[in-house]
Amino acid sequence: MLSTELQNAIANLRINDVYFDKIDAVVTDRTFNFDEREFDIEHKFGVKEFELKDVKNEKVVCFSFEAGVRWVSRQNKIEGSEQAQHVIARIECVIVGCYSLKQEVSEEGLREFAIKNCGIHVWPYWREFLTNHCDRLRLPRVMLPITQFQGSKVDAPEEE
Numbered sequence: 001m002l003s004t005e006l007q008n009a010i011a012n013l014r015i016n017d018v019y020f021d022k023i024d025a026v027v028t029d030r031t032f033n034f035d036e037r038e039f040d041i042e043h044k045f046g047v048k049e050f051e052l053k054d055v056k057n058e059k060v061v062c063f064s065f066e067a068g069v070r071w072v073s074r075q076n077k078i079e080g081s082e083q084a085q086h087v088i089a090r091i092e093c094v095i096v097g098c099y100s101l102k103q104e105v106s107e108e109g110l111r112e113f114a115i116k117n118c119g120i121h122v123w124p125y126w127r128e129f130l131t132n133h134c135d136r137l138r139l140p141r142v143m144l145p146i147t148q149f150q151g152s153k154v155d156a157p158e159e160e
Helices: 004-012 107-136
Strands: 013-027 039-055 058-076 083-101
Touching (some): 004 107, 039 083, 039 107
Antiparallel strands (some): 058 083
């Protein structure tokens, strides 16, 4: 069942833009052979923050998400039994979903909307971006699921 705050947010927010605010992609080890050596793929995706703005006499809320994947080799340390990680490559970005506000929405409603709705709205953009860049960087393809649910890292809206 949806909370009253979330229902109010859904009724009063209309998506009007999705864009990438920051992109960082690098292959740090081109000598790594993905076919012969062990590696892990680590993911991150979650709400970073949200910000209320006035744009052309309209109230807008923009939700920022941190998304990333990195390829990490697993190598045994020579001196001991600990596992050492070596980052082979990483693709990270900040994706922003902006919504027009018809009426005021509570901070709690915005937080809940960010986690339960906006993340699903921006996810396909992240999924396509990652698939495309894996190919362009000649990295093993990462196939993300069609939808993703994440936890929140939002503590408070950012003020300008």
